[in-house]
Every structure is written in C-alpha cells, then in structure tokens.
Amino acid sequence: MKPARTLFISALFVLILLLAFVWLSPHMPARVPTHWNAQGQVNGYMSPLGAMLTPMIVIAVLAMLTLLLPAISPRGFAIMPFGSIFALIMLAVQAFVLVTALAVLLNAAGHPVQMPLISMLGIGALLMIVGNYLGKLRKNFFIGIRTPWTLASDAVWERTHRVGGWLFMLAGAAGIALALAGGPLGVLVAIVLGVALALTVYSYIAYRRLELHH
Known part of the structure; x- marks a missing residue:
C-alpha cells in the first residue's frame, strides 16, 4: 500500500x-x-x-x-x-x-x-486481522513478536510468527465469542496475556532447538 x-x-x-x-x-x-x-x-x-x-x-x-x-x-x-x-x-x-x-x-x-461489548468485539477483530498477517512479517525492531530469541534468528522469528498467527486468530475468535456470550473483559485480557507468555516461551525453546544444537 x-x-x-x-x-x-x-x-x-x-x-x-x-x-x-x-x-x-x-x-x-x-x-x-x-x-x-x-x-x-x-x-x-x-x-x-x-x-x-x-x-x-x-x-x-x-x-x-x-x-x-x-x-x-x-x-x-x-x-x-x-x-x-x-x-x-x-x-x-x-x-x-x-x-x-x-x-x-x-x-x-x-x-x-454497550462499551465493554464494543471493546471486546474490536479487540477480537483486531487480533484476528493481526494474526492473519503475522506470519508475513520479517525481522524488525518495531512490529511483531520481538523477543531476544526471535531477533537473534531469522528461523526462530519465522516459526514464532507462524505459530503466533494461529494463536492470535484463535484468541481473537475466542474474544468475539466471549463478547457475544456476555463474558467479562478480564477473561479476554487473560487470554491475550496467556498467548503473549506462550509465544515468549516458544521463541526461547525454538531458539535452543534451532540455534544452540547446530
């Protein structure tokens, strides 16, 4: 664009x-x-x-x-x-x-x-959009899943973002479903934090497997 x-x-x-x-x-x-x-x-x-x-x-x-x-x-x-x-x-x-x-x-x-509903629907939709494109991002300092291990390795960056794309889309879909079911915003926040933690751990494990064992 x-x-x-x-x-x-x-x-x-x-x-x-x-x-x-x-x-x-x-x-x-x-x-x-x-x-x-x-x-x-x-x-x-x-x-x-x-x-x-x-x-x-x-x-x-x-x-x-x-x-x-x-x-x-x-x-x-x-x-x-x-x-x-x-x-x-x-x-x-x-x-x-x-x-x-x-x-x-x-x-x-x-x-x-209903502001909480609008917020949750918006966050869910945004997560799904970002997740759809996450795997197409390449290593950079400003956008994406930037951990010490993704920034240190192109292969770790690509694998983490490929997995992250799916997790973001699943989290977004869960957020939309939660919003429509009248669930609390706190649950969506917990899901997002859980995804962030999981991807951080995944990038470390992928780095050890791909870089330290070669």
Whole structure:
C-alpha cells in the first residue's frame, strides 16, 4: 500500500471522528464517560472535546509512525520488504481506535452503546486481522513478536510468527465469542496475556532447538 493512500485513509478516519463530534456534541454532558473497568463500570471521564481530541491524536501519531518507522529501520531489519502488510496492520489499529471513539461519543450523546461489548468485539477483530498477517512479517525492531530469541534468528522469528498467527486468530475468535456470550473483559485480557507468555516461551525453546544444537 502506497504511503499516500495510507495517509488518505488516516485522514478520512480523523474526518469521520470530527464530523461525529460536531453532530453529537450538542447532546453531550460536560463530562463524558471514556473508560470502563472489567465489570463494565465507568471509572474515567473527559470533556467532550478531550474525548474527541485524544483518539484523533492517537490516529495521527499512528499515521506518522506508519511513514516514519519504515524510513528509519536499520539495515537487516528493514520494514520496506513487507511495507504493505505493516501499513495494513497500522490502519487496522487506527480503525479500532476510531470505532471505540465513535462508540464513546455515541454513548455520551444518549445513544445506548454497550462499551465493554464494543471493546471486546474490536479487540477480537483486531487480533484476528493481526494474526492473519503475522506470519508475513520479517525481522524488525518495531512490529511483531520481538523477543531476544526471535531477533537473534531469522528461523526462530519465522516459526514464532507462524505459530503466533494461529494463536492470535484463535484468541481473537475466542474474544468475539466471549463478547457475544456476555463474558467479562478480564477473561479476554487473560487470554491475550496467556498467548503473549506462550509465544515468549516458544521463541526461547525454538531458539535452543534451532540455534544452540547446530
């Protein structure tokens, strides 16, 4: 995906968020719920402007990183060879931020939105998208499963990311199923942490088998 196209999509995300704020802001209270705990209870507030600007800034920063990181990647760890995959993943993260922010604004304006459900569905979908492309990432310092052992070996990187792709997709599917069944967000967080730990251990074991025994 060309840089100009990614910037256009990111700008479109920002424009959608801005238009939604203009439309909904007259119906918002002075304090907007912006954060919920694992039990679905509100535990964080912002002003309406802050609720719009914060995700907008996050999207803008991610858009800039999408252009910057490939340009500054050192030789041997370049992002350019899989630049289109990197851009797609970064856009998926921005889309997740956008959907969550729109849900926050809609909820604040009096349109009932189940925020924990939206968050879990969004996280599940994002995990599945990332998992689908994880095996196509090559060794780099900025994105992927970066452990000392994956960064030390191309073979360990490839094997860990191939396994990680399946685990991410399974975790994402589990998250979506959990959300639809009304399960708690804490369970999804535990699943994600479990996947991260499992992949860290797997990369170490793969390194010992592939590198230390040769």
